[in-house]
Amino acid sequence: MTRKPKLGQNFLVDDSACVAIADAFGDASARTVIEIGPGHGAITALLAARCRRLIAIEIDPTLAAELRFRFRAAPQVEIHQSDILEVDLATLLAPGETAYIVGNLPYYITAPILLRLFSAGSRALLARAVLMVQREVADRLAASPGCRDYGLLSATAQMNARVETLFTLPPAAFSPPPEVFSTVLRLEFAPRFAELGVDPVGFDAFLRACFAQKRKTLANNLRAADHSAEALRAAWPTEIPRLARAESLALEPLAALYRALPIRAL
Ligand code: SAM
DSSP states (O other): OOOOOTTOOOOOOOOHHHHHHHHHHOOOOOOOOEOOOOOSSSSHHHHTSSSSSEEEEEEOOHHHHHHHHHTTTTTOOOOEEEEEGGGGGGGOTTTOOEEEEEEEEEEHHHHHHHHHTTSSHHTEEEEEEEEEEHHHHHHHHHHOOOOOOOOHHHHHHHEEEEEEEEEOOOOOEEEEESSSSSEEEEEEEEEOOHHTTOOHHHHHHHHHTTSOOOTTTTHHHHHOOOOOOOOHHHHEEEEEETTTOGGOHHHHHHHHHHHHHHOOOO
């Protein structure tokens, strides 16, 4: 098995884990599944037999060629040799279609991939995701407000999806073994912008400002983002303590503060 370490190539060799990942989607027979980084195709082969269309995006030209050969008799499988961070998911899908997305993510770009999936251009195109990430990243995605791991990644994920931790695998489940444990998450995309009465693009930017510096209070982070002290005082909801940090707050009070602030570009 050849390997390019810089591309995060730790291949999953635990067959029952591959099956558990495919099973985590439930019935995918009517769905398009997009796979991020199929590698040698351990998960691809299982899902290809269970879905309507499988689009696998692999950056490594050698692996992409190997996969094209392996799936040459499977017309429902499309192999794209591309960088997932450069792919516009909308161009892969029919108008109005929502897809499932799967990936044992390359660890060196986990955060950029996640932020891209939660971005305005992608989140409306996705229904469900089953993703393997480093255990510590999974802990951040699933953390509750006030917990040590809660931050911008948690808030962004939970604004867009219900996050569920499925199972954790040791390094020995991969070849070569990584130095970390890995956790599989299921995300049910269900953006909360309408429910919380906030506009998606403005609230995305507001969250980035709220969590800009971990050591600062929410008020100081917002002052640094050019909200005046007067505007903050006038808008401040009673349920938010004056010295609160964004890390301690649920999405509801943050949305209440955002709604009460004058509309402005951050
Ligand atoms: N899915 C396979 C498995 O579970 O065995 C491989 C997972 S391996 C952790 C990550 C895969 O992502 C590798 O095949 C790697 O070449 C690919 N990859 C790395 N960077 C990528 C990128 N920017 N876009 C698409 N694929 C990428």
